[in-house]
Amino acid sequence: MKVELINHTEHPVEAIERAASTCYDSQPSGEGRIMRHCYRSGHHSVLEFADFTFRISGVSRALTHQLVRHRMASYAQRSQRYCREDGFDYVTPxxxxxxxxxxxxxxxxxxxxxxxxxxxxxxxxxxxxxxxxLPNACCTEICVKMNLRELIHFCNERLCSCAQWEIRAVAREMVREVVAVAPELKEFLVPKCEAHAPYSFCTESRSRSCGRHPLLADVIREP
Ligand SMILES: Cc1cc2nc3c(=O)[nH]c(=O)nc-3n(C[C@H](O)[C@H](O)[C@H](O)COP(=O)(O)OP(=O)(O)OC[C@H]3O[C@@H](n4cnc5c(N)ncnc54)[C@H](O)[C@@H]3O)c2cc1C
Structure with a gap:
C-alpha cells in the first residue's frame, strides 16, 4: 500500500481562517485559533476551503469500494475496462x-x-x-480529493476500530501525509470517539467497542 499526498491547498489553515474571517470581520489568527473555534461551534462549512488530493496504490478493489461510498470526495480510479489486468497484483489479508x-x-x-x-x-x-x-483482492490505484470537512468525517468513521483493517490503514496514512504539511490539523483527524476531546466517548455497542473510551450509554444517564 502506498498513500501519497500529491496536491493540497498551499496554506490550509490560513485558507480556512481567511474564509471564516469574512463572516466575523476578523483577521486570520495564523495559528489555528479561529479554525478551532469554528470546528468546536459547528461552523464546519469553512473547513471546505482546504483541499487535499491523495494518490493511493497497491490497495484492493474491496478497499476502494468502501472508499468511494464517501460521496463528498472526488475520485479517479484505474479502469478495468481500459487497462488490461493480466498479471494483476493482489492483496493478501x-x-x-x-x-x-x-x-x-x-x-x-x-x-x-x-x-x-x-x-x-x-x-x-x-x-x-x-x-x-477479477477478485476483490485485485490491486488498484485511485486518486481522491477531499476537503478538510470530508477528510475529518472520513477519519472519524474510518479510524474507528470498527472499520475494516485496510481502510483504517489507508486513513492512518492519509493522516500521516496531511500532518506532515499541516501539523495543526492533527487534532481533528481522529476517530469519532475523540472528535469531542477531551470528552471522549464511544457510540458503538459494548460488543463492538474497542474499550479505549467509555460507552456513551455509560456516561449519559437515561432520563
Ligand atoms: C464501520 C462501517 C461499516 C459499514 N458497513 C456498511 C455496510 O454493511 N453496508 C453499506 O452499505 N455501507 C456500510 N458502510 C458505509 C456507510 O454506510 C457510508 O456509506 C459511508 O461510511 C459513507 O459515509 P457517509 O454517508 O456518512 O458520508 P459521506 O458520503 O462521506 O458524506 C459526508 C456527509 O455528508 C452528508 N451527506 C452526504 N450525502 C448526503 C445526502 N445524500 N443527503 C444528506 N446528507 C448527505 C452526511 O452528513 C454525510 O455524513 C459502513 C461504514 C463504516 C464506517
Missing part, C-alpha cells in the same frame, strides 16, 4: 497469510482467476467483460 492452508487455497484461487482472465482476453473477450472474473 494477514489472517490468510499466517495460515499455511488458507494461504495455499488463496494463492491457488488467484492463479486460477489469472489464467481464466488471460484466456478470455486471448479468445477476444473485451477487458470490460473479462474483468467480471
Amino acid at each position: 494477514a489472517s490468510v497469510a499466517k495460515d499455511e492452508q488458507a494461504q495455499k487455497t488463496y494463492t491457488e484461487a488467484i492463479r486460477a482467476i489469472k489464467e481464466a482472465y488471460a484466456g478470455l482476453l486471448r479468445s477476444g473477450i473485451p477487458a470490460e467483460d473479462a474483468r467480471m472474473l
Whole structure:
C-alpha cells in the first residue's frame, strides 16, 4: 500500500481562517485559533476551503469500494475496462497469510482467476467483460480529493476500530501525509470517539467497542 499526498491547498489553515474571517470581520489568527473555534461551534462549512488530493496504490478493489461510498470526495480510479489486468497484483489479508492452508487455497484461487482472465482476453473477450472474473483482492490505484470537512468525517468513521483493517490503514496514512504539511490539523483527524476531546466517548455497542473510551450509554444517564 502506498498513500501519497500529491496536491493540497498551499496554506490550509490560513485558507480556512481567511474564509471564516469574512463572516466575523476578523483577521486570520495564523495559528489555528479561529479554525478551532469554528470546528468546536459547528461552523464546519469553512473547513471546505482546504483541499487535499491523495494518490493511493497497491490497495484492493474491496478497499476502494468502501472508499468511494464517501460521496463528498472526488475520485479517479484505474479502469478495468481500459487497462488490461493480466498479471494483476493482489492483496493478501494477514489472517490468510499466517495460515499455511488458507494461504495455499488463496494463492491457488488467484492463479486460477489469472489464467481464466488471460484466456478470455486471448479468445477476444473485451477487458470490460473479462474483468467480471477479477477478485476483490485485485490491486488498484485511485486518486481522491477531499476537503478538510470530508477528510475529518472520513477519519472519524474510518479510524474507528470498527472499520475494516485496510481502510483504517489507508486513513492512518492519509493522516500521516496531511500532518506532515499541516501539523495543526492533527487534532481533528481522529476517530469519532475523540472528535469531542477531551470528552471522549464511544457510540458503538459494548460488543463492538474497542474499550479505549467509555460507552456513551455509560456516561449519559437515561432520563
Ligand atoms: C464501520 C462501517 C461499516 C459499514 N458497513 C456498511 C455496510 O454493511 N453496508 C453499506 O452499505 N455501507 C456500510 N458502510 C458505509 C456507510 O454506510 C457510508 O456509506 C459511508 O461510511 C459513507 O459515509 P457517509 O454517508 O456518512 O458520508 P459521506 O458520503 O462521506 O458524506 C459526508 C456527509 O455528508 C452528508 N451527506 C452526504 N450525502 C448526503 C445526502 N445524500 N443527503 C444528506 N446528507 C448527505 C452526511 O452528513 C454525510 O455524513 C459502513 C461504514 C463504516 C464506517
